[in-house]
Amino acid sequence: MTSAPLPRVPHAAGRILDAQLHLMDRQVLDHDGVPVTTVDDLEVSGPALDVEIARGTPPPVITALLTGSVLGTRIFGGRPPSSRLIRIPWKDVAEVGVVVRLGVKGEPLDASWVERWVRDKIIARIPGGRHDPR
Amino acid sequence: MILGDLLGTPVLDADGGRLGRVADVRFVLDGAPHQLMAEPRLLGLVVGPHSAASFMGYERNGLTRPYMIARILRWRHRGSFLVLWEDVAMVGARSVRLRPGFTRYSTALEDGAEA
Numbered sequence: 001m002t003s004a005p006l007p008r009v010p011h012a013a014g015r016i017l018d019a020q021l022h023l024m025d026r027q028v029l030d031h032d033g034v035p036v037t038t039v040d041d042l043e044v045s046g047p048a049l050d051v052e053i054a055r056g057t058p059p060p061v062i063t064a065l066l067t068g069s070v071l072g073t074r075i076f077g078g079r080p081p082s083s084r085l086i087r088i089p090w091k092d093v094a095e096v097g098v099v100v101r102l103g104v105k106g107e108p109l110d111a112s113w114v115e116r117w118v119r120d121k122i123i124a125r126i127p128g129g130r131h132d133p134r
Numbered sequence: 135m136i137l138g139d140l141l142g143t144p145v146l147d148a149d150g151g152r153l154g155r156v157a158d159v160r161f162v163l164d165g166a167p168h169q170l171m172a173e174p175r176l177l178g179l180v181v182g183p184h185s186a187a188s189f190m191g192y193e194r195n196g197l198t199r200p201y202m203i204a205r206i207l208r209w210r211h212r213g214s215f216l217v218l219w220e221d222v223a224m225v226g227a228r229s230v231r232l233r234p235g236f237t238r239y240s241t242a243l244e245d246g247a248e249a
Contacts, residue, residue: 009177
């Protein structure tokens with residue numbers, strides 16, 4: 001481009017996070033460093049679709065990280081209905097870096113139900129599957 | 135709303151002229167404080183005139199290596215700009231409309247070089 005360089009954004013006090021660059025598809029670890037899931041999408045508090053935004057409307061904020069079975073829709077397009085996505089509330093997020101770290105244990109989260117189900121229904125029924133290997 | 139629905143949406147100016155697509159959404163961590171981290175507040179939209187999405191963010195940081203990849207990706211995302219939330223007039227299912235006289239800002243991240 002031959003036009004003059006664009007002005008820089010007025011300085012904001014907090015850390016800058018670009019959704020695609022810093023959050024989407026990052027791995028999520030719980031506070032013990034155990035992998036929980038990946039960030040498939042984000043939920044924001046607004047704005048309402050197709051409604052004129054009045055001047056001075058407070059900006060929307062991220063309310064939750066979303067995860068779920070998105071492999072099919074990644075290949076064929078679209079996204080699963082909102083009700084099928086699992087939410088990890090933003091208040092549980094402790095750190096955003098190379099990975100997203102939660103400040104809570106991953107075990108009780110909805111995001112890891114498949115792993116719990118496989119452990120309790122399949123692995124536990126294999127002889128020796130209920131205790132640590134010795 | 136779900137942010138993935140906004141990414142890739144065409145961006146129009148106040149007269150309906152096409153400016154590009156939403157390549158990314160920029161947040162700043164200065165919202166209401168929670169126990170662990172502050173709430174990320176939407177700062178603005180990164181608009182890419184030539185591509186539906188941004189790949190690896192070379193146009194926003196100061197990285198120049200590997201040289202060929204950096205050159206190609208910077209060229210592909212040439213003309214990207216950031217519009218602040220205050221300049222967004224309407225977010226629709228099919229397009230985002232900006233206010234008349236909106237300001238284009240550089241997409242460079244604070245620790246990065248000029249895009």
